[in-house]
Each structure stands twice: as structure tokens, then as C-alpha cells.
Amino acid sequence: MSRLVPHPVLSAVLVLMWLFLTAFTPGHLVLGTLIALGAGWTVEHLHPPRPVFRRWRAIPKLMVIVALDILRSNISVARVLVLGPDHPKYHSGFVQLTLRMRDPNAIAVLAIILTGTPGTAWIEFDQEEGRLLLHVLDLRSDDDWQSLIHDRYEALLLEIFE
Amino acid sequence: MVEQNLLLMLVLTPFVSAALAATLPIGARNAEAWLAGLTMIVSLVILGVLYPAVTGGENITGTVYWVSSIGLDLTFRIDGFSWLFMVLVAGIGFLVILYARYYMSPDDPAPRLYSSLLAFCGAMSGLLLSGNIIMLVVFWELTSIVSFLLIGYWFQRQDARDGARMSLIVTASGGLCLMVAMILLGQIAGSYDLDAVLAAGAKITGHRLYPVVLILFVLGAFTKSAQFPFHFWLPNAMAAPTPVSAYLHSATMVKAGVFVLLRFHPALGGTDLWFQIVTGIGLTTLLLGAVVALFRHDLKGLLAYSTISHLGLITALAGIGTPFALVAAVFHIVNHAVFKASLFMAAGIIDHETGTRDMRRLSGLARAMPVTAALAIIASGAMAGVPLLNGFLSKEMFFEATYVWNNGGSLDSFAPIVAVVAGAFSAAYSLRFIVTVFFGPPATDLPQEPHEPPLLMRLPVAILVAICLAVGMFPQQVLGTWLQTASLAVVGPDLPRFSLKIWHGINAPLVMSMIAMGLGALIYLLPRRLIDSGEDGTRLLRRLDFARGFDWLLQSLTIRLPRLALRVLSTAGLQAQLRVQVLLALAGAWFVLRRLDWNVPMPQIGASELVFALLWLVGGTCAVGAAWQAKYHRFAALVLMGGAGLVTCATFVWLSAPDLAVTQLLVEIATTALLLLGLRWLPKRDQEIPGDQSFVSRSRRARDLLIAVACGTGMTALALAVLLTAPGASVGDWFLRNAYVEGGGTNVVNVILVDFRAFDTFGEITVLATVGLTVYALLRRFRPAPESVERPRPQLDAEEQALEAYLFVPSVLMQWLFAPIIALAAYLFFRGHDLPGGGFAAGVTLAIGLLLQYVAANVRWVEARIVVLPVRWMAAGLTIAAAVGAGSWIFGYPFLSAHARYLDLPLIGQVPFSTAMLFDFGVFALVLGAIVLMLIAIAHQSLRVAPRARPAEPKEETA
Amino acid sequence: MELILALAIGVLVGSGVWLLMRPRSYQVIVGLCLLAYGVNLFIFAMGRLYVGAAPIMPKGGFVDPTAYADPLPQALVLTAIVISFATTALFLVLMIASRGATGTDHVDGKERQS
Amino acid sequence: MTAEILRFALGYAQIALILALALACWRMLLGPRAQDRVLGLDTMYSIAMLLFLVIGMGNGNVFFFEGALVIAVLGFVTTVIAAKFLMRGEVIE
Amino acid sequence: MRHLEQLPPWAAIIVALFVVVGATLTLLGGVGLVRLKSFYQRLHAPTLGYSYGTLLIVLASMLMFSLTEGRAVVHELMIGVFIMITTPITMLMLGRAALRRDRDRKLGHDEDVPPRHHAVPPEDDPQGDA
């Protein structure tokens, strides 16, 4: 398995992607599979940190939470932009927090989430100490962010990976 | 037939011998001399065999066809005139060779001398015998070239080099003039055949171009025959070894000019212009040469100017052009050749035996070398025109010609006086030669003790002097018939009967002769001390140094002026070159299009136009911004350029060119990557460039801005002009209709690229491959700017982290992204034929994906994991493309004929397959290889230049 | 549309030409890129402008060529894009090599004497 | 009617996106910092991608999908390279 | 634009709404990019377009083409997916680059940035600006 299909998840996703892009026909399934295997094989040479999925079921939950969070942030950031950045209600700034996660893939997913969410920007991450520097557009208090990230995302991510 | 072959042999033999002579060993003097002497004898024998036919008035011709289509055939003809001249060439040639055998030092490389002499003999023979006026020029130029080699024989000497160069420039230029004259003559006469040209005299002299032809012609003749004002090369040619001077520069080659004057007299002569020019110049030269000769201290210099003077005499006779004058000219050619050759040889003997030719040092040699002295004195007498010697007779005839001649011009009454004065000077320098060299007290400070030369060295002189005497005393018996035949050939059938006699009674010429002799004695003897010890020539004559003038002119015209002109007319600067291009394009387009009717209808503005306009407001701003920032803010300019590129992409999307959009996007990314990779080696500019705000710089920019605005406006106008005309039927229509049926794809653009015009694509990938190789080769020897050798500052900061820490999260993502990028490449590749995409897009995509891995980590990291052999990919790509193209040969179709069919595969069903797809795969492979090669070759520079203090990882060669 | 595109070509070419005549090699390379954009659009425009009519054909059946954008200029532009990419790359490498070899980024390899 | 609504919506979207593009271009032009310019360009890329989609919807054909997809997958490469240049002074170490 | 008429009204309204909101969000992002004061603030602005701007327009496109072509047209979804993955990379790198440059005293900055955690006392850089 690992020799022939070094990244089964990746390859499966690629096959899916191929079918999405082309058409759901047997021909494309074959072609897509070949390409996916080839791509997986190539990526294996780079040996990025292989993710270990512990609990698949948490993924949809995470996705829903993220989608809603992003929607909410969209609205709030839009409001900031409409009202103007000089509005006294808002002030932006850096937030430092420490992550418990160490799995690179999990951290990458968290980075995607935080970056995809308007209003938060992932600026710097210290790999050794797990120290994360965020920039927040609409800053209320440091603690809010610490707990938000710990409870909402990190917990779930720890559940999925590791 | 035999005669024709003999005629050809006459020209050919010397050349063959010359080739042979060149191959002999360097010291083989005797062998060389035998070879050359035999060649001359062969020539003489042939001439002897031909004699009866020639005197019989037969016109023998022989032809070797060469470039018949332009009338350039080696036609040879011999008549009395050329026969006589040939006898001179071969006869004096033989004597010169005999003489040279003893004259030349054993150290001198013999093959070069003898082969050159033989080649000269051949060229001269060709010139004399040529029956084709162009071939005449060919041999004419050959004599100049050989003369150049002979004058430069002792090329270690500066004077030899300079003399050789000067003579070649003067005579070859004249030859070129002669060539044009001959072409025009040939055109007017309707043939290059000499006889035809000579017969077309009336037609020629009546032609509107006659003056032009004549001037070009005499330029040729005068330069060769050292006529004023081109005479100066001849004295400088005296740097040649004396045998050469005797042969070429007195007896034969310099006579070529007067030869053609006489030869072409029937065609060109007889007009007033001819008289004025030829006689005028001839008399001037005659006088000038004689005067200067008197003041030369160098023996050979004296003889050279004397030669100039005598050539002037012959030229003047040719200009007079009466039958009698022409006969006199022919006669004097022979006489002069004989006595001047002997004098040169004598001078050479003196030089050889005493080690000097300076008359101020030579004295009383009659005691040491009585025989030589006697010979030289007799020859000098001939030169002076002393009775009972051959020179006397022809000079007499010359005096008579000037005296009798009367065509009413001013020159006409002047001529006898000039003749007498020149004769006087001639007598004077001859006398000086005799008196200073052979009489007086014996010289004391000579480099060598003088004594008689070997007998065989003296022999040629003796023979020539004997001829002088023989002709002088028995002219009719010795030379009468030959001269008759020769003159007949020059003058034509209306040649008056003449008889060569010593005594004509007391008549005007005799009186003139006597006056000249007497005057000559006075001219030399009265101011003798002044002349003998003075400087070379009078002050006036020194001022009138034509050689110096020529050299100055040459320096000015061929070095100083060209250098100046080159500075003015050319530029080494790139900006100016590009500006010229741009301006010419602008001017050309304006010139062509100013007549176009610029009737632009008001555009209709709708919502989509507004959007499009806004889009280009952005694009234009980016472009102008990039132009504005490119000097000081390279990074900003790059980003702005990216914006302009993006808007261009959007335009392609808007205007129905999805393939272009995709390709442009991908190329855009690759270009940005390249430029940023390059920017690392372009040290940042953080100071203003000195003088950047000066008035000059500003006005320069203002000018360029004006040009740029004009170009922009022009392109707008041009594009608009086309866009506003309705398109006619075009090849594009056919592609649209037939792409699917004939090409088997719905994406017409892709079908064009891989099928209809696949050859373009084939070429295009070759370009990419070549550039890739060039970039790679160039970077192998890359030397960075010193300022950028160090690692960039951000990496040097002590507080900064290693790369891995920086890129921790992004690099994880980028590594994962490699897989979808590969899939995307495959997607673009497979879609190509039907939808936007194709091999090129796929190749660039994959290359970018790979680049991303390099960015995400570092070179060593990536190359320890993935081995890309870009050059192999390129080779494979090109080979595949070519093989697919050639595959169609198997089926009898031309290269790159595509074949498409559906393959039935189990499980999957019908799968379209096309050879175009294989071709496209070749494109893919090449593009991948080439782009990766370029990107990585640049990326690798960082490794070469600044080795990191990192644990070395196994590095694999990528190419 | 025509006028706007023509103006766009003009602006790109004008900027490109201006940069082309500048003394710094980097200016020249940016100029060449901008010129390439302009010229590519010009080639493209020679097929006239069509909105929403990409030359991608139905599989068989009648084709009215006037309803589709001319594919040939597009194919030409594709080739031109590739070639100008290649030459830009080469120019870039030459530019940095020249900077290294001559010590200046002036196109003539030496600063103007004035 | 539906066409009217759609036409209006798509027209509005085009204008809005073009304006957004212009604003991003404004940031790119003015900077003030290099990172601002890169951000401007990155934004332009994504706006252009949306513009492709909207144009495609207006024209009713899907041929611009590839362009949009290429931006989606590879558009970030320019930014990444530029950012790395700003970050490290060179793109590939 | 015949295809626009093929759409049923409900779909037309949804598509129109999605497109309008998506474009507006993107436009707002653009406005923010211009109006916001510091780079780090501006970094947030385009996220509007990256997230829901893209999502809505992609969905609108999918819906529309699915209905006009009479089959499920889903490949646009890939655009959304890829935007979601790639945007963070750019943002991360840009933010990090900006931080690095803002900490560089030579370059100056427009917003106070937190110093590096275990900052080594800054030394004078003897080299001129590269």
C-alpha cells in the first residue's frame, strides 16, 4: 500500500478532483487514478509530514464551525470597512498566544482557518515554543482570542490529528 | 591551332613555373634561376615561332572560356605591337634573372623572388596579349599585386613595406578606374573584345559618356606609368631589389600604362580632350621627372625619376597621336627599356660591390671597375640622347613630333620648349651620373672595397649596352622591321612609310638636340658643387613632395576621416541604436500612412465598454507606473508590470481568447519568478545616479518621452485603423470551419498549434530549448556583482531565524500543493485539444509547481529528494516532437501530418487518440525541461556564490 | 471597445518604448515586457474583436465563422508569448551577468561620460 | 424578467469588481511599502479571477474556467515569490 | 445572452443575489485595502473577497451553468477549494515578510510591531544597506 499508494488520502482527493474537473466516466476514473498515483508518488519524494487522522467525524463539525465563523467575520469586517477604520469602536493590534499542537499539518489547517477568517491574520509562528503572533483587525481583549482559538479550533484539530 | 596553343602557353608557362618555383626549397638559388631562365627562353622561342605569322599581319587569337556569361573569357591575341613588347618582357626578363642569380644574397629566400618574378612575367604577358579588355584589367591588377610583393620583398625594412603599400594603393586604384572605363567601353562598343572596341572608335568618342570613360581610362594608365601627379610611387618602389627595379619599374610594368594609351588610341584617341590631357600630363611629367632626377643623390632615385621623365615623354607622344608620334613612342619604349634596364643593373652592381648607392659617397669607380664603368657610361649616353646610341634616335623623333605637331592649342607651341628643357635636364643628370660615380678621386669611405662583379653578373648589362649601340648605329637593320610591324598594329593601315636613319641632315630636331645637350652640360656643370653636396633636391622640390602629400592624404582619408566619420555616423551606445530603430519605424509608418483617411467614428459607450475602459485605466496606470518606477524601484516596477500583465490576461478573457489568458497567466508567473530570481543579483540602488537631475538628463528624457508618446499614438492609430476596417476572408475562417472535421479538435487555437501550424510550435520549442541552454551556459560562468556576493542582508541579521522557521507553515502547504499542481498540469494537457490548455500550458504549470518546491525549502533540500534532469527532458521533448512528425513518413505523408482515431479500450470505451497529442507531449516535455533549467540555473547561483554553513546534504547534479 | 483596446496598445507600447530607450538594463527589460504585451495585443487585434465568442467549436454541424473570434492571431500570439518569455529570460540573465562583469547596470556597461 | 435581473446583477458585479480592481491597483501603485504593492497585486489576481467567472456567466460559456482555475491554483505563486524575496532577499536559497 | 432567459426565476434571483453580494464583498475588500491605515490592517481587507466573495460567485456560477447546461456543473467548486488553500500561503508569507521588514530598523515601519521573542540585543549592522 505505502509503496504503491504512498498517500492514499491525497490520491483519493486527487481522483475526486480529477472527476470534478472532467466528468464522472470510467475512462476518467482510470486516467484520474493514474494521475493521482503519479502525483502521490512524486509528493512522496518530498516526504512532507504524513498526517495521521484519528477521528474523521470531527471534520464536518470543524467545517461547519469554520464556515459560520468566517461568515460572521465577513459581516463584522465589512462593518468595520463601511464605518471606516477611524471609528473609535475599533482598534487593531497584535495578539500573542501559545499553541499546544505540534503536528505541522494540524497547524497548517489552523493557519488556513485563521487566515481565511477575515479579521485575523497569522503573522508569525515559533515552531519550538508554539508561540503564535496574530494580527487582529477588531481587537477586544487578548483573552478572548486565546480561549477562542484553544476551545473552538485547537481542541477539534487535536481531536482530528494526533 | 598550334599557334593558338603556343599563344596560350606564352601566358600559362610563367604561371606554371611560378607555382613550381614557389615549392622549391628556400635556398635553391641555382635551380630557381634555371627554372626561371628556361621559362623566359621558352617564351622567347615561342615568340620566335610566332614571328612569321605576326609579321604576316595575321591576327592570332586563342581563347580559354572562363566566365562567358559576363563576357569574361581569356582571349589572347598577338600582333606586332604586343609581340615586340613580349620580346622585351621575355628578353629583359631572361637577363634580369641571370643578373638576379648573382645579385641576390644567399640569405634571401629564393623561391619567393623567382616565383614572383615568373608570376609577374605571366601577368605582364597576359596584359599584353589579352584580347578581352576586361581580362586586360585582370592581368593589369595582377601585375600590381605581384609588384606589391616584389617591392615588399625585404619586408623587414620599413621603406620596402611603405613603398610596396604605396605602389599597390596607387596602381590598384588606377586599375579599378580602368576597369570601370573598360566596362563602359565594352558597353558602348557592344563587346569586350579588343578588336571590336578598337574598331568602334567613332562610336566611343561620340558617346555622351566619352569624357567619363576617358578620364577613368587615363587615371588607370597614368597611375601605372607613374605620370604626374601619381609619379611618386615609383621612386618609393626602389626599395625593391634592383633586379626587380630593372625589370618591373623601368622596362616592363611601368610601360603598361603607355602600352594601353597606345593600344587604345584608335578607340579613344584623336579627340581634343585626349590631346589636352595626355600630352599635357605627359609633358609635365617629362619635365618634372627630369628636373627632380638631377637632384637625387641615390643612384636608383635618379634612375627612377629619369624613368618617370621618359615615361612622360612616351605619354606625350601618345597624346600627340600622329602616326609618326606613335611610331616614335613605340621606338622609345624599346629604347628606354634597353638602356634603363642596363643602367639599373649597373647601379645594382655598384651598390652590390661598394655597399652604397649614395652618389655623394661614390667617386672614381672607373678605376676599380673599368668594364662596368664603360658599360654604364654608354648606357647613360643613350639616356642622355647622345648620337650613335639608341636613345638619340627616339628622342630625335620626339623632338620632331613636338616641333611638327600643330593643332592650334597653347600646349602646341609650348611643347618644343618643354621638350628641349627636359632634354637638357636629361643630359644633365646623365652627365652627373657619369661624372660623380666614375670619375674624380677614388672614394675612401665606402662600406666595401669595390671591384668588378662576376662576369655573368656583368653579362646582362653588356648585352643590353650592345643593343643600345647596335640600334643606335644600325637602327633600320636591327629594329626596322620589328618596329614596322609593331607600329602597323598601333597606327593601323595608314601608317606612313618610315625609315630609321641616323642622319637626317641639319634640321630642327637636331638643333633642338644640340641645344639640349649643351644646356644640359651647363645646367649640371655650373652649379655642380651645389647639386652634388646639397640636400636631396631643391627646396621647392622638397616642398612638392608628392609622396608625403599622398601619405598625408592617405592618413587623412583612410584613418583620420573614417575614425571621425565612424564617431559621427555610428554609435556604440545601445540607447542611440534603439532610438534610431524606433525613430525610423515611426518615420516610415508616418510616411506611408499620412495619406490614410483618419475618419474615426465616435465609439458607442455602453456598460461593457465602461467596464473595459476601467479595466484598461487600471492596466494603463500599471504600465505607466512600471515605466516610471523602473529606474529606482525595481521591485515596485516588477509588481506594477505584473498588474499590466494581469489586465492583459483579463483582456484576452474578455475578447474570447481563453487559451491566451491561460498561457499569459502562466508565463506571467514564470516571468515574475525569473525576474525576482534575477533581482537578487542586481544590487539595490539606494543613491541617486549622479547627474540624473541635470538639465541634459532631463532634456534627454523629455525627448525620449516625446518619441514614446508619438510611438504610443502611432500604435493606437495603427491598431484602430485595422480594427475599424471589416475583415476580409481569411485563413482563420477556414480553421473555424474545418478544425473539428479536419483537425479532430474543437479548440481551434490548439488544433492550429499542434496540427495546422505545428511546425511553428516545433520551431518555438526549439527556441525555448536553445535559450534554456544559453541561460544555463551563461550562468555556468556567472560572476556576480561584488555587492551581491554576500548573502542578502535579511539572512545576515543575527537575530534572524533560519529559513525553515520562516516557512514552517507555508512550506507544509506548498509541499502538499505539489500534487494538485501535477494533476492540474495533466488536466491542462489532456484538455488541450478540445478546450483551453495544451502541452505548453501543462509544461509551464508543472515547472511552476517544481519552482514552488524550491521556494518552499531550499535548493539542496529539494534536489536531495527530487531529481530533475532538465536537459534530458528537453532532449526527449524535441526528439519526441521530431519523431512524431517523422512518423507520418511511414504512411507517405509529409512531416507532421497528424493522425487521429478512436481507440477502443476495454472497460473504458472509446478513447480519442491523436498523434497531435503525442506531439503535444513533446512540447510539454521540452517546456518543462527548459523552464526548469532556466529557473534552477539561476537559483543555483546562490549555492555557488555563498556557501552556507549548513550540514551538507547529498547533492545531485541536475543536468 | 476598439478604441479602448487601441489606446491600451498605445499606452503599453508608449511605456515600453520609453523604457527601451532608458540607460538601465532593468528599465530595458521591463520595457521589453511591456512592449511584448502591447505587441501581443496588437497581433490579437488583427483578428478583430469578439466578445463571448471563443474559437471553441461545437462538435460538428454548421459553423458560421463570423460568429467566432479569429483563431489564427490567437495562435500567433501564443507562439509570440512563448518566444518573448524565452528572450526575456535570456535578457535577464545577460543583464545580471553584465552587472557582475562590468560593475554597472548601464546598458553600455559603463556610465555615461558627461 | 429573470434575464433582466441577471443582466443587472452581472453588470453590477462587473462594475463592482472592476472598481475593486482599481482600488487594489491604487494600493499597488502607491505602496507605500513593498509589501503593500504585493498585497495589491495579489488582490488584483483574485479579483481578476472573479471577473473571469462573472464574464463567463455573462457570456454563458465556460471557457474561462481554466483561466480562473489557473489563478486559483497558481496565482499565489507570484505573491509567494515576491514575499519570499522581501523576507529573505532572494527567492531560492 | 439567450442563456440568461433559460434560468427559472428562483434560480435567477439566487444567482443574482450571490453575484451581487459576492462582488460587493470583494469591492469592500478593495475599499479596505485603500482606506485602512497600516499594512497589517490592510492584510485583512482582501480576505472578504477571498472567502465569501469567491464562495458566493463560484456557487452562483455553478448553479447557473448546472441549470443552463442541464447537468451538474461542479468543477467551479475546485476554484473555491484552491483559493481556500492557497490564500493562507500568501497571507502567511506576506505577513511574515512585513514583520521581518518592520523589525528591520533601516526600513522603518508604519505600525509598532512586537519585537522578536528572544530578541538578541540589536547590533549595528556595519554593512551598508544592500
Added chain:
Amino acid sequence: MNDGAMPDHLMIAPILIPLVAGALMLFYSDRNRQTKLIMGLVAVGLTFLASIELMADVKSATEQGGTVVGLYRLGDWPVPIGIVLVLDRLSAMMVMLTALLAAPSLIYAAAGWQGKGQHYHSMFQFLLAGVNGSFLTGDLFNLFVFFEVMLAASYGLMLHGSGPQRIKAGLHYLAVNLAASLLFLIGVALVYGTTGTLNMADIGRALYWLDDAERLLFHAAATFLGLAFLIKAAAWPLGFWLPPTYGAAAPPAAAIMAIMTKVGVYVILRLSLLVLGPDAGLSAGFGASVLMIGGVLTMGFGMIGVLGTPELVRKGGYLAIISSGTVLAAVGFAQAGGGSSMLGGALYYMIGSTAAIAAFFLIAEPVSRDDRGDDDDTPAEADGFDPLSERWAPMGLGTVEDTTAPASQRTVSWLTMAICFGLVAAMLAGLPPMPGFIGKLAILRGAVQDNLPAGGHLPVILWAYAAMLILSGLGALIALMRFGIRRFWAEEGPTPRILALEVVPVVMLLGMIGLQTLRSDALLGYTNATAGALLEPGVYRNAVLADAQDVRAAPVQNLAPDPVADDQNANGPNAAAEGAQ
């Protein structure tokens, strides 16, 4: 040629052989230079054989009185749909010339230059492919592509060996050519925008149907194209790039690049006579005056350059410029109706001068090794001496003695080089009996013969041309003699080491020139016939367009509802193609 039957695949050989050879070489590491050299020589040899066969085809076709044009339809697509290769006298001649120059250059490179950088041999082969492609293609855009192949390879060859000089010159060369390529593209685009076709023959056909505005636009296109080609042909004032470029290039590269200016000339020759030739109606003779005047000015500039530049290699560049100008002006005259024999002479001249220039570059470098590079005749000037006073006193005391120094010991290769230099100089100066002389003579004769009415005058521009023809030769003579005398005669001391591998190619080229001299009549007959054919573009057009596809044609299922096209077909391009002649 043989329609319907097997197409003559040989026509594509001169492009494919080098291209494939260049590609296959890439599979080898660049350390295997000897292998690559052998591959290259084999490829060049094969190309040469192919060119012989092609030339024989062309000649036999002419002898049979048939059309002189061979067609190779790439991808089997008809004219004007696909790209065609067109073989006629001119292209056959140029292809052969390329092959002939390639072999010596390649051998010369083996003397060491091949190892001064990477991938020399591949790039060399690609250059040949590009040059041959440019000569053979009958499609305007394909011409652009092959121009680019050629240029790309020339960049590589020119930069081969690297070093500041090459890089500096290369940057200029590249920038100038990129700008020229853009002009080329604009021109091609305009041609397509106005005529709707890219096939050269078809363009000539389409030109008849242009209205006034389109015709003016077409002329603008011709202007841009002309400029682009004049840049490549290094016409004044567009050729300043050439001397530094060729001067900086490695000698074998410069030698093969000697053919490249001729590609520019070739295209001008081809297009101006095919499209804007005497039978082009309202466009007939467009640009002829520019070519005439420009050509003469170019010759003048070249002459000035040869005289004014101190370095020998650069002189070579200016000699190439003279050669270009000579042919360009002749093309202009031919286009303006000056008759074909002048053009025939110019083509003959072009062959010889190209070979001579190639030989010149091969000689120039070894001969200039350790040269003090001072061409000034006034070496003592710096010391405050009057340079003339010393020089021109040869007859004074102490210098009149015929005392000689023994000839210095020179190596055989040095001597051979000296002799070759002299011969090449004579050739370039137009001294008899070299082909340079015969060519110039043929040009002059043609000029006089076809343009001198009985008792009349020649046009001023023809006089200027004739004068320039003579003067440029003279200038070359003086400049080269000056160098030769200084280098081979005046300089004493040890001579630079010259390898046999460097001498052999030079001798080969001179052998070629010698052969040209001997076989002048045959060659001149060929070039005259070529010129005659070029001045009858109708024959070429007919041959290329014989089986031309109507661009309105459509497949069966596509035909039905297209009444418009049927209407237009009545007076469509088929009628046009026939009426064009």
C-alpha cells in the same frame, strides 16, 4: 514537384537533420564533445548531401522547362492553410551555402572553442536549423519562428565562452534583436490583418484585392518588416550592433554567423521581389528607393568602418556590412526595374563574400593573438615626433643600402594563415581573379548593360552605387593591407601558435572560393537564372498556389446554410489566384 505522388521529404532535411542532431546531442553529457563533434559533422555532411540533391532537383526542373518551385506541405495541409516549405533556386542556393560554411566552422570549433562553454554543438545545429528554416519556409510567421530559432542559437553561440566583452556586446545584440523581432511581429500581424493570410505567395495574390486604406496599411506592414530585416542585414543606420557582436563572438561562431546577415538580405530579396516586385500593381517597387539608397549608404558606412576601426575582427564586421549593402542595393535596383543581370551578379557576389567573411573571422582571431591592436600608422605620434618626417626619408643616407635581414623564422601554419589572409583580403577588396572581382564586375556590367541607353546617361544613384562598389573594395584593400603589412611583415619575434585544426577550415573556405573562381561561369549562370526567376514572381506564385485551398471551403456538414460564401465564391480567390499573374 511531383504532385500526388510521394512528397519529396528531402526538402525538410536541411531543417530536420540539424535539429534532430542538436536534440540527440543533448542526451549526452557536454563532456563528450568529441562525440558531439562527430555527430555535428555527420549532420552537416548529410545536410550538404541533401542540399546537393535539392539543387540538382531545382536545376533539372528548370532544364525540363517546368516550374522551378518545389513544395513541401507540412502536415499535409494545403496552401494557404498550412505551412509550406518552398524550394526554388534561391533557397536551394542559400541552403547549400549554409552547409558549406558550417563544416569549416565546426572543424575550427574543434580546435578548442567548443570547450569554452556548454552545449556549443547543439546550439550550432539549432542555428543551422533556424537558418535553413528561414531559407526554406514559404510562410511569413513561420519565417518569424525560424528567425527566432536562428537568433536564439546565435545568442548562445555569440555568448559562448562568456566574459565581459561578450556579455556587453551580447546585451546590445539581444536588445537590438528583440526590438527588431517586435517590429517583425507588428509587421506580420498587419499583413494578416490586411490580407488574411500568411503564405508569402498568397500575400502577393491577396495584395491585388486590397482597397486603398488596406493597401496603405499593408505598406506600413512592409515598412515594419523591412526595418526588421534591415536590422538583421545590418543596413546603416541599423547595423551598429554587428561589428561589436561579431567581434566579441568566438571565431567559429562569428564565421557561421556570417550567413546570418545574409538571412536578412535573403528575406528582403524574397519578399520585396515576390510581394512588392515589378508585377505588384499599385504596390510595385514599394521600398525600392530605400533599398537602393540605404544599400549605398550601408556600403559607405561599411567602408568607413573597415578603415576607421582598429581591431581586425571588427573590420570583419564592417566587411559583412559592405557585403550586405552591396546586395541590398542590387535588390533595390532589381525591384525598381534595373534588370536581372545586376541581381544575378549580386547573388554571385554574396556567395563569395559570405564565404570570405566567414574565412576572415576564422583568420582574424588567431592572427590577432598577441597583436598590439594598434592599426595607427603613426606609432611615434605619442612621443611628439612628426610621424611623417621619419617615414618618408627612405632615400637618405644610411637607408639606401640594399642590405637585407634574413627572413625571420615563421611557422608553416603562420605562413599559411598569412597567405590565406592575403587571399581573403584580395577577395574582399574585389581584386582579380577572385570571385569578389567577378561579382562586382558582373554587377557593374549588369548595371551598365541594362540601364545605359544608347548615348544616354546612367541614373545618379547607379553612379553612386558603382562608385561605392569600387571605393568600398579599395577601402577594404587599404585597411586589410595596412593590417597585413604590419602584422605579417613588420612585426618580428615569435609568432602565435596556430593549430592545424585552425588552418584547415580556412583552407577549406578558400578552396571553396577558388572553386567559385574556376567554376564562375556555371555559378554565375545559376545566379543569373535565379535572379531572372526572382523577377518573375508569377511563376513562384503559380507554383505555390497551384492547388491552393479556398479559405471559404468547408466540410460537407458545414456547407449547407452558408449562402454568403457561395456568392463570394463566384469571384473568390481561385479566380484571383489565376488572375494574379
